[in-house]
Amino acid sequence: SSSRIAAAVAVRGGVFVAVGRDADVEPLIGPRTRVIRAGGRTVVPGLIESHVHALGAAEGEAFQPYVALPDIPSLQAWVRARAAALPEGGWIWTPRTFPPRLRERRFPTRAELDAAAPKHPVVVDGAYALAVNTAALRAAGITPATPDPAGGVIVRDAAGEPTGLLRNVGGLLSRFDARAGKGAPPLDWLARVHERYAAVGITSIVERAASVEGYRAYEQLHAQARLQLRAVVTLLAQSDGTEAGTEQFLRTVPAAFKAGDDRLKGGALKVFADGGILSGTAFMREPWGPAAAALYGLANPDDRGFLTLSPDKMLAIVRTAHRHGWQACAHVTGDAGVDAVLDAFEAANREAPIRNARFTLIHADFANAAAAHRAAALGVIVDTQPAWYYKDGDVLAEVLGEARVRTLIGVKQWVDGGVRVVLNSDHMFGLDPNTSLNPFNPFLTMYVAVTRTTEGGRVIGPEQAITREQALRMMTIDAAYLTFDEARKGSIEVGKLGDLAVLSDDLLTVPAERIRDIVPETTVVGGRVVYERSR
DSSP, X not given: OOOOOOSEEEEXXXXXXEEEOHHHHGGGOOTTOOOOOOTTOOEEEOEEEEEEOHHHHHHHHHHSOOOOOOSHHHHHHHHHHHHHHSOTTOOEEOSOOOGGGSTTSSOOOHHHHHHHOTTSOXXXXXXXXXXXXXXXXXXXXXXXXXXXXXXXXXXXXXXXXXXXXXXXXXXXXXXXXXXXXXXXOOHHHHHHHHHHHHTTTEEEEEEEEEOHHHHHXXXXXXXXXXXXXXXXXXXXXXXXXXHHHHHHHHHHOSSOBTOXXXXXXXXXXXXXXXXXXXXXXXXXXXXXXXXXXXXXXXXXXXXXXXXXXXHHHHHHHHHHHHHTTOOXXXXXXXXXXXXXXXXXXXXXXXHSOOTTXXXXXXXXXXXXXXXXXXXXXXXXXXXXXXXXXXXXXXXXXXXXXXXXXXXXXXXXXXXXXXXXXXXXXXXXXXXXXXXXXXXXXXXXXXXHHHHOBOTTSOBSOGGGOOOXXXXXXXXXXXXXXXXXXXXXXXXXXXXXXXXXXXXXXXXXXXXXXXXXXXXXXXXXXXXXXXXXXXX
């Protein structure tokens, strides 16, 4: 379907009632109409941020503001300051810190953490891998005799002693994590995160891994008329990996799939299939190799990462979700992980077709033609984040080699294979659109997809670039399709929800380098102004 450009729009009762020339809209201006004269500026459909963790960002900020730690000395200094403020034995969890983003290109060692806080358990939070000190191992009761938990590894030295690196064993320490409440942050903080989104032109979000309590927080915000944006909430499947366990979880869920209204509704069911590319836990077709082994503290350069959910458990959850009419989505970062998830999707499809269920690969960081062909045949969508390429492409090219990084967030590869792609940020920590752990500035997201430029200024795999219009569609109408909302939003058409953003520059004609500097002048949700840039 093609796009067109109009000069004026009118919104009444929350929906577009006219789209066309000034003359078509002028007669609709009444004494109580709010008129926004864009002065020739570009107006786009309200942007849809199809993958955020606003609940986590709100909870994190309420506990301790996010700071980016650039190197191990600054991380040690941060730990020392926390230790000085906490009673002896109190647990210290650092802000989310990935080895590729530290100057030393590695996790801090157990000895380095001991030096910073000998009497406090310390955990360096690398998401799917944690680095801990001696006090943390002792407090958690992790000894040479502790068995590796399912799907994880306690890394040990030649003598069998834990080194302090824990790969995908978050569960061993979760009871000591004071940051993690019930997945339901203070509502004021959640509203504050949403305000930051509105200020960059976002009118709808997909909360991508909520607990039942997290969904309830959205319900409360909505009931108090404080939910300024539209939200579709993905629920994290709390299942033991059996069909019975999955059914039991679905009975506890507060919102059935697609149930709700134009402001808040239940979304897909999510599973985690593997770890991440920034902790060396993504499940890869090729070994991580020697340089990555040093970066991530892997004992073996032939390590390929691993699945965190066995194929039979994955199939049990996906099959049960599908049987009950739910859209299934899987966090999967490595290319071998994608193969395994597609195996499960294909098996579910053999029992009952999934073509119209819009199952989704979340991340799918390394694109390839074979996976694209399989995904397209199943109607599977890819939900992927240019920010990971922007922030981490430079280091990963050194570590994995440029050939493998050419297809990192390889958007064009998926598109050429017939797959519908949505672009988003995976925002999870911090409140600044450009300096958060994952920047949520949608114009930076589109800039990276269009130019393939990394934060260091390199272009790796220029053939993966897409057009500006494709990028915009992936953050509007295609993102609406992801949540079965394409008939209600994602484009400026009569009868659709009155969501739009007035931009400082024309996204389609501004010099490419300046796409990331575009800011909204005004953001409108359902005809109501939710953000205005102060002049």
